[in-house]
Amino acid sequence: MLALGLMSGTSLDGVDIALVDTDGETVASFGPAATVPYSAEQRLALMEILGGKGAVEQVERDFTLFHAQVVRDFLAEHGIDAAKVGVAGFHGHTILHAPAERRTWQIGDGALLASEIGIAVVNDFRSADVAAGGQGAPLVPVYHRALAARLEGPLAILNLGGVGNVTWISEDGSLLAFDTGPGNALLDDWAMAHTGRPVDVDGALSAAGRVRRDAVEAFLHHTYFDRQPPKSVDRDEFHALAWELVKGCSAEDGAATLTAFTAASVALAAYSFPRPVKRWLVTGGGRRNPEMMSALSRGLSAPVEPVEAVGWNGDALEAQAFAFLAVRSLAGLMLTYPETTGVSSPQTGGRRHVP
Ligand SMILES: Nc1ncnc2c1ncn2[C@@H]1O[C@H](COP(=O)(O)OP(=O)(O)OP(=O)(O)O)[C@@H](O)[C@H]1O
Ligand SMILES: CC(=O)N[C@H]1[C@@H]2OC[C@@H](O2)[C@@H](O)[C@@H]1O[C@H](C)C(=O)O
Numbered sequence: 645m646l647a648l649g650l651m652s653g654t655s656l657d658g659v660d661i662a663l664v665d666t667d668g669e670t671v672a673s674f675g676p677a678a679t680v681p682y683s684a685e686q687r688l689a690l691m692e693i694l695g696g697k698g699a700v701e702q703v704e705r706d707f708t709l710f711h712a713q714v715v716r717d718f719l720a721e722h723g724i725d726a727a728k729v730g731v732a733g734f735h736g737h738t739i740l741h742a743p744a745e746r747r748t749w750q751i752g753d754g755a756l757l758a759s760e761i762g763i764a765v766v767n768d769f770r771s772a773d774v775a776a777g778g779q780g781a782p783l784v785p786v787y788h789r790a791l792a793a794r795l796e797g798p799l800a801i802l803n804l805g806g807v808g809n810v811t812w813i814s815e816d817g818s819l820l821a822f823d824t825g826p827g828n829a830l831l832d833d834w835a836m837a838h839t840g841r842p843v844d845v846d847g848a849l850s851a852a853g854r855v856r857r858d859a860v861e862a863f864l865h866h867t868y869f870d871r872q873p874p875k876s877v878d879r880d881e882f883h884a885l886a887w888e889l890v891k892g893c894s895a896e897d898g899a900a901t902l903t904a905f906t907a908a909s910v911a912l913a914a915y916s917f918p919r920p921v922k923r924w925l926v927t928g929g930g931r932r933n934p935e936m937m938s939a940l941s942r943g944l945s946a947p948v949e950p951v952e953a954v955g956w957n958g959d960a961l962e963a964q965a966f967a968f969l970a971v972r973s974l975a976g977l978m979l980t981y982p983e984t985t986g987v988s989s990p991q992t993g994g995r996r997h998v999p
Pocket of ligand 1 (some may be wrong): 652653654655656657658803804805806807808827828829832842843844845846847927928929930932933962
């Protein structure tokens with residue numbers, strides 16, 4: 645089936661869209677993919693409702709209509725007939741994630757999107773898992789496993805978006821997945837405050853700074869790092885501690901130290917793996933930051949490469965995953981497992997909306 649995936653990630657950079665041909669078990673082929681960036685106003689509107697506060701309904705409607713436009717433009721640009729697309733997997737945007745309280749909230753009106761684009765939509769991928777006692781995240785591991793089927797394990801696939809998450813895949817395809825800690829969100833917010841741009845582009849700011857090693861050590865005392873995986877976090881979980889630790893740093897030293905926080909938390913994550921990996925494949929925007937990639941390489945004991953090394957597209961991977969998960973949802977296949985979200989038994993998930 646031809647399936648579209650739509651992802652609005654925690655880094656708040658925009659909507660990722662991708663087309664894949666899949667049966668929900670394997671991927672027959674990858675179609676085109678794109679990222680449509682948010683304007684500063686859209687980013688701000690989303691930031692203002694993080695935590696579930698403020699004008700959620702209005703922002704959700706605008707957000708859904710923006711996704712509809714993204715889909716229409718994408719299909720038009722690539723000459724794809726909507727009637728040929730079987731389903732659109734619509735992640736929405738996480739505005740609250742508190743699995744311990746059995747709450748996770750992704751905004752996005754599935755029924756409205758389906759009627760706007762004339763394609764069946766699957767959304768609300770995380771609720772069933774959280775209701776069953778799981779973390780509701782990460783969800784991409786089943787897609788990682790499908791992609792990695794022919795690669796030699798054990799290997800780790802690390803996604804560095806706003807938050808970091810890793811999928812460990814053994815030689816026989818068994819999984820362990822969890823959020824490692826911060827991805828780029830701390831660095832993005834620091835860069836915004838000090839440079840007016842929400843990204844430390846190519847790690848330039850970090851490259852000019854010095855890492856405060858004492859701060860990195862203190863950062864790793866956050867209680868999240870004591871928890872056994874599977875585990876997941878909300879975007880802003882580490883902000884209070886991080887800001888306390890880099891208080892008084894120059895823009896450059898702060899950026900270098902925040903980059904080191906992410907790399908150190910990934911290195912710590914490797915200690916939770918059942919067996920060491922042969923390689924690390926990095927996806928998500930963090931792989932574009934050379935300072936982040938060098939810090940990872942220094943801290944990890946296996947080679948670190950972007951996923952492009954094995955022919956995948958690290959900008960499209962999450963959107964592709966939600967296309968894949970939507971097809972799995974329609975087919976009644978499992979989306980989450982005890983090893984990926986800590987849920988007590990494998991779970992289906994997603995909610996279907998017909999146009
Ligand atoms: N050239 C670059 N230099 C440095 N950082 C970059 C560059 N390009 C992208 N990034 C980082 O990647 C981030 C976007 O990554 P990505 O799109 O994978 O996140 P996301 O999907 O929104 O998040 P999540 O995976 O947590 O849901 C940006 O916010 C920025 O921090
Ligand atoms: C609750 C939530 O939206 N979590 C995101 C976030 O961004 C990265 C990491 O934290 C991951 O757990 C998840 O996204 C990916 C797509 C996932 O579920 O696999």
